[in-house]
Amino acid sequence: GNSVTQMEGPVTLSEEAFLTINCTYTATGYPSLFWYVQYPGEGLQLLLKATKADDKGSNKGFEATYRKETTSFHLEKGSVQVSDSAVYFCALSGPPGGGNKLTFGTGTQLKVEL
Amino acid sequence: EAGVVQSPRYKIIEKKQPVAFWCNPISGHNTLYWYLQNLGQGPELLIRYENEEAVDDSQLPKDRFSAERLKGVDSTLKIQPAELGDSAVYLCASSLLGKEDNEQFFGPGTRLTVL
Numbered sequence: 001g002n003s004v005t006q007m008e009g010p011v012t013l014s015e016e017a018f019l020t021i022n023c024t025y026t027a028t029g030y031p032s033l034f035w036y037v038q039y040p041g042e043g044l045q046l047l048l049k050a051t052k053a054d055d056k057g058s059n060k061g062f063e064a065t066y067r068k069e070t071t072s073f074h075l076e077k078g079s080v081q082v083s084d085s086a087v088y089f090c091a092l093s094g095p096p097g098g099g100n101k102l103t104f105g106t107g108t109q110l111k112v113e114l
Numbered sequence: 115e116a117g118v119v120q121s122p123r124y125k126i127i128e129k130k131q132p133v134a135f136w137c138n139p140i141s142g143h144n145t146l147y148w149y150l151q152n153l154g155q156g157p158e159l160l161i162r163y164e165n166e167e168a169v170d171d172s173q174l175p176k177d178r179f180s181a182e183r184l185k186g187v188d189s190t191l192k193i194q195p196a197e198l199g200d201s202a203v204y205l206c207a208s209s210l211l212g213k214e215d216n217e218q219f220f221g222p223g224t225r226l227t228v229l
């Protein structure tokens with residue numbers, strides 16, 4: 001079945017540091033890939049997505065590239081801010097024809113300090 | 115535009131008691147999802163509706179969990195009786211269509227504590 005593996009947190013960075021959160025997946029076919037963010041006390045929000053191999057999703061300075069050869073979708077940001085502190089979830093949709101079922105990773109907590 | 119609304123936000127009950135959660139999706143969204151999120155884990159799908167029809171309930175523990183979506187809008191998720199292991203956050207999400215790359219919009223969740 002489908003599965004998503006994320007690096008464990010918490011990840012603690014200083015403001016303006018470079019961020020990478022690793023995500024790899026196992027799936028049937030070619031799923032769409034997503035990063036969701038969950039701020040304290042709020043629901044999950046879609047951060048970015050990519051629907052096919054080599055696509056790059058980007059939003060709010062965050063980027064992730066759909067790498068089929070390494071089955072990865074790593075999240076990156078060049079300069080994090082305190083306001084980026086949240087839990088980040090990598091997810092994929094599928095299997096094909098099975099509707100929009102999302103399979104999530106366990107989440108990575110990011111803490112950004114001044 | 116209002117997002118996905120869930121109530122209550124928090125619920126504390128004793129084991130063996132019944133509990134119900136309510137979800138109002140974004141207006142016009144025909145697909146509704148209920149997810150279970152255990153502490154430190156990602157959400158896991160419990161049930162998916164397209165309009166009034168439950169099209170995927172394979173992960174719903176049907177011995178104690180039930181759900182309904184009357185008129186294809188609001189939805190209720192019920193647990194009866196609740197067990198200690200049901201303590202978790204219950205998330206509702208909706209999307210315009212059940213297509214694989216359509217964005218799902220999530221509510222804030224209901225945090226259930228079973229004592």
